[in-house]
Amino acid sequence: MAFSKHNFRSNTLPxxxxxxxxxxxxxxxxxxxxxxxxxxxxxxxxxxxxVVFKFTTANYQRLFDPNYVQIYGTSLIVAFLxxxxxxxxxxxFSFLIARTTSKxxxxxxxxxxxPFWTNSLIRIYGWRTxxxxxxxxxxILTTLxxxxxxxxxxxxxxxxxxxxxxCLFPFMxxxxxTAIEKLDKSLLEASSDLGAKGPSTFIRVILPLTMxxxxxxxxxxxxPSLGYFFVADILGGGNSDVIGNLIERQFQSGNNWPLGAALxxxxxxxxxxxxxxxxxxxxxxxxxxx
Amino acid sequence: MKKYLxxxxxxxxxxxxxxxxxxxxxxxGSSGNNGELNIFTWxxxxxxxxxxxxxxxxxxxxxxSTFSSNEDMLAxxxxxxxxxYDLIQPSDYMVEQMASQGMLEEIDTSKLTNLSNIGSEFLxxxxxxxxxxSVPYLGGVEAIAVNTDMIKDTxxxxxxxxNPAYAGQExxxxxxxxxxxxxxxxxxxxxxxxxxxxxxxxxxKLLSFKPNVALFDSDSPKSALISGECxxxxxxxxxxxxxxxxxxxxxxxxxxxxxxxxxxxWSIPKGAKNVDGAMQFINFMLDAENMSMVLEExxxxxxxxxxxxxxxxxxxxxxxxxxxxxxxxxxxxxKNLDTETLAIYDQMWTELKK
Numbered sequence: 001m002a003f004s005k006h007n008f009r010s011n012t013l014p015x016x017x018x019x020x021x022x023x024x025x026x027x028x029x030x031x032x033x034x035x036x037x038x039x040x041x042x043x044x045x046x047x048x049x050x051v052v053f054k055f056t057t058a059n060y061q062r063l064f065d066p067n068y069v070q071i072y073g074t075s076l077i078v079a080f081l082x083x084x085x086x087x088x089x090x091x092x093f094s095f096l097i098a099r100t101t102s103k104x105x106x107x108x109x110x111x112x113x114x115p116f117w118t119n120s121l122i123r124i125y126g127w128r129t130x131x132x133x134x135x136x137x138x139x140i141l142t143t144l145x146x147x148x149x150x151x152x153x154x155x156x157x158x159x160x161x162x163x164x165x166x167c168l169f170p171f172m173x174x175x176x177x178t179a180i181e182k183l184d185k186s187l188l189e190a191s192s193d194l195g196a197k198g199p200s201t202f203i204r205v206i207l208p209l210t211m212x213x214x215x216x217x218x219x220x221x222x223x224p225s226l227g228y229f230f231v232a233d234i235l236g237g238g239n240s241d242v243i244g245n246l247i248e249r250q251f252q253s254g255n256n257w258p259l260g261a262a263l264x265x266x267x268x269x270x271x272x273x274x275x276x277x278x279x280x281x282x283x284x285x286x287x288x289x290x
Numbered sequence: 291m292k293k294y295l296x297x298x299x300x301x302x303x304x305x306x307x308x309x310x311x312x313x314x315x316x317x318x319g320s321s322g323n324n325g326e327l328n329i330f331t332w333x334x335x336x337x338x339x340x341x342x343x344x345x346x347x348x349x350x351x352x353x354x355s356t357f358s359s360n361e362d363m364l365a366x367x368x369x370x371x372x373x374x375y376d377l378i379q380p381s382d383y384m385v386e387q388m389a390s391q392g393m394l395e396e397i398d399t400s401k402l403t404n405l406s407n408i409g410s411e412f413l414x415x416x417x418x419x420x421x422x423x424s425v426p427y428l429g430g431v432e433a434i435a436v437n438t439d440m441i442k443d444t445x446x447x448x449x450x451x452x453n454p455a456y457a458g459q460e461x462x463x464x465x466x467x468x469x470x471x472x473x474x475x476x477x478x479x480x481x482x483x484x485x486x487x488x489x490x491x492x493x494x495k496l497l498s499f500k501p502n503v504a505l506f507d508s509d510s511p512k513s514a515l516i517s518g519e520c521x522x523x524x525x526x527x528x529x530x531x532x533x534x535x536x537x538x539x540x541x542x543x544x545x546x547x548x549x550x551x552x553x554x555x556w557s558i559p560k561g562a563k564n565v566d567g568a569m570q571f572i573n574f575m576l577d578a579e580n581m582s583m584v585l586e587e588x589x590x591x592x593x594x595x596x597x598x599x600x601x602x603x604x605x606x607x608x609x610x611x612x613x614x615x616x617x618x619x620x621x622x623x624x625k626n627l628d629t630e631t632l633a634i635y636d637q638m639w640t641e642l643k644k
Contacts (some may be wrong), residue, residue, distance in 0.1 A: 045629055048391050049361075050368070062633075067640045074644065134517045152458070152519075155505050238464050238506030241643045253466055254636045255361050256629075 034268075041261035049255045059262035068246065072266075075242040078157065078232075079225040082164040086172035086221050087214060089165075094176035094213075098183075109177070112170045120167050124234050127163060128154060131235075155237030163231040168224060172217035179213025219278050223271050243267055325350045327567040330366070330375045332554065333358050335428070337587045344574050350567050360384040367393065372561035376568040381554050382417040382623040385424040388557070394423040395558040401569055404576035411618045412553065412593035417625075425572050428590040429553035431613050431621060432468050433527040434543040435534075440521035447546040449476040451524055457501045461520040464506035466639035467624050468550055470496060472524055475547040475622070482625035489631075493638045500642055515540060528590045531610035542610040544617045551621030553593065 044054040062068070097108040115123060130136050133150040141147045153159060183206065191201040229244030238245075243263065250260030329336075333356040341352050357363040360381050367375060367388075380388055388394050399405055399421055405413075408426055418424045436445045441456070451460060451472075462469055471481030473496045479488045505514055511525040512533040523530070530542045556572045558565060574580055581597035589611045592598050598606050606612050627635060 047629060048387065049364075049629065065637065065640075067637065067644055071640070071644045132517050133519045152504075154519075233464070233506075237504060238643060239500075239503070241640070245643070246640070249636070249640075252359055252361060255632070256636075 037261045037264055040258050041265050043258045043261075045256055045258060051257050056258075059259045062259060063262055063266060071241050071246060072243060074157075074240055075226050075244075078161055078164065078240075078242055079222045081161050082168060082225045083172075083218050083222045085161065085165045086169055087218065090169060090172040090176055090217065091214075094173050094180055098177050098180035112173050116170060121230060121234075124163050124167070124231055127166065128234055131159065154235060155239060157236060157240045160232050160236035160240060160242075163235040164225045164228055167228065167231060168221040171220040171224070175216040175220065176210065176213040179210040183209055215278055215281060219274055222274060226267060226270065325564075325567065327352050327377065327564050327571060328375045329354045329571070330363060330378045331356055332379055335379070335554070335588060337584055339587075340575075340580055340583050343580065343583075344571060347574070348567075348570060350564075350570070352571075364388070367559055372559075373563045375559050376562040376564045377571060378557050378559055379427060379554050380424070380557055381552050382415065383626050385555055385557060386417045387626045388559075389418065389423045393560050395560055395562060395565060396422055397425065397558060397572075398569070399425075402573050402576060404573050404578075407576055407578050407581075407594050407596040409593055409595040409615070409618075411615050415553065415623065417623050418555075424555035424557045425576070426553045426555050426593040427575065428584070428588065428592055429551065430526040430528055430591050431544065431552075431617060432463065432472060432524060432550035433530050433610065433613075434545060435515055435523040435525060435530040436541050436543055437515065437518070437521045437537065437539055438541055439539040440518070445522070445543050447476065448472045448524070449545075449547065451502065451522060452476060452495065452499055454498075454501065456522055458504050459520055460502045460522045460524070461505045461507055461511045461514040462503055462524045463511065463526070464508040466635055469499075469524070469642075470635055470639065471550050471622075471624060472545075473499065475545065475550070478547065481550060481622050482627060484627065484631045486634075489634055489638075493641075496638055496642055506643070512536075527610050527613055528588070531589050531608065534608075534610055544609075544613065548620040548622055549617060551618065551623055553591075553623070 040051060041059055042055055042057065043051050044056045044058070046052050097105060097112075100108070102108075128135075131153040132138070133152060137153065138147075138150040142150060187205060187209070188201060191205045196204065226242060227244035227247070229242060229248050232238070232240060232242045232245055243266070247260050247263045247267065250256045250263060254260070327350050329341075329352055331354060335356075336354070341354060344350070345352055357366060360383075363378060363380065364384065364387075367378060385394070402425065405421075405425070412426045412429075414420055415424075415426070434445055434448070434451065440459075443450070443453075443455075445451070451462075462472075467481070470492065473492050474481050474483055474488070477488070477491060477495060479485075479492065483489060483492070504520055505511075507514065510529075511523055512529040514520040515523055515525075515530075515533040516536045518537075523533075527542065530540070534540045534542065556568075556575065558568050562568060575584075576594065578594060578596035578600050581592065581594040582600040585592055585597060585601055585605070589605075591611075591613050598612055
């Protein structure tokens with residue numbers, strides 16, 4: 001009795017007080033809502049658009065509508081392009097701030113963090129003002145006689161990708177920064193001692209060692225870009241929907257919550273699949289922040 | 291020891307029961323008929339100055355919360371306890387839907403002394419015959435805007451917007467009922483048609499419209515007009531009015547086919563706790579002077595003819611701010627669709643926007 005009481009106070013109680021709140025939090029705000037979404041995806045709606053608990057798989061059948069499938073495709077292409085561009089721009093940038101010995105290192109790091117303090121919706125509207133036909137960029141181009149007529153930069157898929165890259169860039173840079181920061185300088189010296197030139201060192205030493213950063217950055221950019229419907233709306237002009245738009249529409253004007261729930265389940269499945277692939281490729285779950 | 295525990299536990303239980311009943315009593319007291327009014331309105335639609343004036347005149351405290359779509363509002367009213375709101379603002383088709391589900395209280399219009407301020411074209415509407423459940427507040431028309439500096443042709447109809455010559459020059463509402471409805475009207479059909487062959491025809495015309503649309507925007511379509519990004523628009527009349535104030539070459543056109551019309555209304559949800567206060571508020575909002583205060587801030591189409599009169603000649607003669615009566619008479623309100631038809635609408639909209 002005395003022993004078990006001791007055990008309770010030294011083991012169970014601390015574990016409960018520490019893990020308890022987090023567990024409750026996760027249960028209430030993650031697990032229960034997810035179960036709710038899952039259940040709703042099998043529900044029906046009545047003639048007045050009320051959700052009724054009548055089992056149906058019709059919502060899942062509608063997911064195979066050719067238009068929907070095409071939008072999943074578009075959405076994956078947008079997400080893929082966004083991720084690729086983020087890697088191409090983010091890698092040199094992360095390398096620079098991670099390896100620099102300059103006193104401005106902290107400042108460079110802050111340059112990535114500070115835009116986070118402003119709502120992304122507002123920053124996306126900022127891009128619209130900047131890129132508009134009467135915007136700054138066109139004013140500069142026409143004043144310098146680079147173009148005679150204002151160029152329409154907005155309302156196409158390119159503008160959507162640009163907005164996504166802009167919003168999600170920090171999610172690529174931060175894991176890359178961590179991975180590059182961890183790189184042991186002596187390994188680079190060893191590589192050079194063994195006669196490897198710059199490019200060869202990069203491909204055979206640096207890249208494999210920072211692959212975990214690329215993987216986790218890619219996951220963190222790819223997944224949100226499937227759902228960022230407001231970027232597709234504001235910069236894409238609503239001309240090329242992503243999966244997020246489909247979900248939003250069913251909860252708003254389409255007024256079919258069960259179908260919206262089924263679409264959300266698809267998004268969750270894509271996410272799980274990617275995370276699984278990431279794990280299979282040897283990715284570290286901790287660097288995803290989960 | 292055990293006894294002590296039991297005793298303390300029962301005391302605790304008694305205390306919590308007492309506390310609970312006390313809180314219930316106080317809760318009942320505050321939300322009862324003691325001069326509080328819970329109003330649920332569209333965002334950016336009822337100015338605070340008008341609410342303040344009502345509070346000062348009547349001593350009724352108003353708690354205002356807002357929504358941004360009819361469907362949001364409906365979901366909220368359904369999920370809250372009955373009596374959470376005393377006054378709501380459903381649009382035309384939503385009045386019909388909520389009334390048919392028994393979600394609205396009947397309004398005794400004989401108590402509304404200011405009802406005669408409403409223009410006759412807005413009374414006894416098709417969505418609520420006899421104004422049994424609703425009193426009109428503000429509304430709008432899906433109007434055409436033309437920048438005459440950029441478009442030299444004469445535009446007179448929704449059908450003109452489908453001309454392939456205007457590729458990439460148009461901004462339209464990001465609203466499937468508005469755009470599918472406009473397409474239906476351009477073919478001479480109802481905006482809420484359920485006829486499958488008509489819908490097939492509407493669909494192919496709708497898909498041919500895609501190259502003309504530079505931008506789908508419901509939030510601020512006037513921006514694309516003002517900046518000159520778009521020369522043509524099919525958007526709410528109030529947006530056209532604001533664009534016209536900025537750019538003199540923009541004109542408003544009401545389509546020959548008859549326009550998409552909407553009116554937002556005051557309604558009292560079933561089980562409202564302060565029906566008297568709600569009726570007072572509706573009557574207050576029907577007063578011409580109070581309504582003109584609203585128009586100063588939000589120049590939507592105003593069913594209150596006396597309030598428009600108070601705004602002066604310039605306002606009354608501005609066709610975008612004050613659509614002519616024949617536009618209202620020729621206009622059409624959208625109707626609720628059955629779930630199967632809505633799915634067809636939704637599918638063609640998805641195909642347009644992919």
